[in-house]
Amino acid sequence: MRVLRPVLSGVTYRRWAYLILGGAISVPYLLFAAVAVPALTPFVTSGGWASALGAGATVVVLGATSLLPAVRVLEVAAVRELLGEVAAGAAVSWWVRVRCSVVFVVHVGVGAVVSAVTLAVPVGFGFAVGAVFSGELVDNGTHSVTVPKGWASAWLPAVFVVAFVLLSYVVWGVGGLLRRLAAALLGMSAAERIAQLERRAEQLAERTRLARELHDSVGHALSVVTVQAGAARRTLRSDPGFTEQALTAIEESARTALGDLDHVLGLLRDGASARNPQPGLAELGALVEATRLAGAAVSADVRGEVGAVPAVVSREVYRIVQECLTNAVRYAGKVPVTVAVSIGPGELCAKVVNPLGPARASRPRGGRGLRGMAERAELLGGKLSAGPAGDRWEVVVTVPWGQRWT
Structure with missing residues (x-):
């Protein structure tokens, strides 16, 4: 049962909700990047430089907004409710705000990746089930991937089921690391505890x-x-x-x-x-x-x-x-x-x-x-x-x- 603990434990799914919340918060920043990259294209020599500069500008905006008091309140509340009890210190100095900003940026970045994978696995499972009957795994008009029909491709849905189970282990581990990070950066200092x-x-x-x-x-x-x-x-x-x-x-x-x-x-x-x-x-x-x-x-x-x-x-x-x-x-x-x-x-x-x-x-x-x-x-x-x-x-x-x- 210890092996299956990440799959069966409610802690895993609370951590999953925390990461998906970070993915939801990342949407405005991704939209900003989608606008910033094309806007920078005329001023640089290649698309790679435009993407790099756009990503850098997005990170700067993300870090700047993370210093807002309301963002700190949101992040501390999310950590307490979804990752566990973490006694946060009072935001009385810029150093405390910077530490909270680090937690927020990591939360949004990791949450965006986990959210994307979380959405992709169920969608892939649906395509895999359809491919068993149609023989087409992907067909977007330009590119297509075909597989044999019937039992010869019945293993494809099982792959996505296994991927979802493995994803739960990943979420459990990543959530645990984020909890430790939050406890280290958001936790009260020795003076505050005294x-x-x-x-x-x-x-x-x-x-x-x-x-x-x-x-x-x-x-x-x-x-x-x-x-x-x-x-x-x-x-x-x-x-x-x-x-x-x-x-x-x-x-x-x-x-x-x-x-x-x-x-x-x-x-x-x-x-x-x-x-x-x-x-x-x-x-x-x-x-x-x-x-x-x-x-x-x-x-x-x-x-x-x-x-x-x-x-x-x-x-x-x-x-x-x-x-x-x-x-x-x-x-x-x-x-x-x-x-x-x-x-x-x-x-x-x-x-x-x-x-x-x-x-x-x-x-x-x-x-x-x-x-x-x-x-x-x-x-x-x-x-x-x-x-x-x-x-x-x-x-x-x-x-x-x-x-x-x-």
């Missing part, structure tokens, strides 16, 4: 950051909703006022989480979001108030100029504090939580402390939340420590800022 990999790495890093954003925001909201829903259920009949307050907290937390979710999905879908920037330390008061509605007694002490902190540092530290409050509500229950943020000349320090509470045994040890907080701190060039300190759970994050972020 730039593409860097863009891909940036996209993956951004997606990871967005996943952390979504985990922190939605996780905090769901923790508040869970606690408040349980409290509302228990006080539904005995304390309607508290129940209303709990339901209000659920509504606000769910609305905030929905906004964050919409923001992140917008970034993933469109690469941009029309919504307001993500919250930072300036919104720490609203976060503390939302956590208080969940039943936790949260106190916050922010020292220093919050507006002077770079946006990226402010946003990431806010998310770390949010995750700390989420863990406190989820694992320790309704316990007092202390948040202290100190903004110095070149360093920001945030500390979140709460009692371990009755759920000490279920306190997370290296879960996604803690890993996410540590990753945020490391990306900012800072460090984070989290763990029990006596009967308290303590999280401390320090982040340098100042000249690093200007």
Whole structure:
């Protein structure tokens, strides 16, 4: 079956279509040559010189038109669809355009030859079949070729069938060579590949950051909703006022989480979001108030100029504090939580402390939340420590800022 692969494979016929496309494109240039050669005849000494000069002029015109941007788009599309995936570099220099021009000229030239043979073989087969019955293979009025009638010339159609099969092998091989040529000349340079990999790495890093954003925001909201829903259920009949307050907290937390979710999905879908920037330390008061509605007694002490902190540092530290409050509500229950943020000349320090509470045994040890907080701190060039300190759970994050972020 490996021997018959060029005949049976669809790759061969896609390459054949690519070559026939080159033959179709060659028609205007052949017409130009047909006009140019007679026009040059009066100015040269012989028909041979006229043909040579006409062919040269045709090649010059072919090369000149191959530099057009539209021609490059056509050639790259044809290579990708019919020869296989070839990652083409951007046409930012004349050298890239010249390389594409070489591919186009070879495509048209080889395609013209293969197309002519492709048309000639079926036509010859038709003449051969007729010759078996008429005895005349060719008869154009001036020249004629006769063959014996009947079985004596029955081998002629078989010759053209074999020629067609051999042509498929030729197309398979020539198409493979053209694919290698296209990959070498149209392929991206090493610098372009490095730039593409860097863009891909940036996209993956951004997606990871967005996943952390979504985990922190939605996780905090769901923790508040869970606690408040349980409290509302228990006080539904005995304390309607508290129940209303709990339901209000659920509504606000769910609305905030929905906004964050919409923001992140917008970034993933469109690469941009029309919504307001993500919250930072300036919104720490609203976060503390939302956590208080969940039943936790949260106190916050922010020292220093919050507006002077770079946006990226402010946003990431806010998310770390949010995750700390989420863990406190989820694992320790309704316990007092202390948040202290100190903004110095070149360093920001945030500390979140709460009692371990009755759920000490279920306190997370290296879960996604803690890993996410540590990753945020490391990306900012800072460090984070989290763990029990006596009967308290303590999280401390320090982040340098100042000249690093200007």
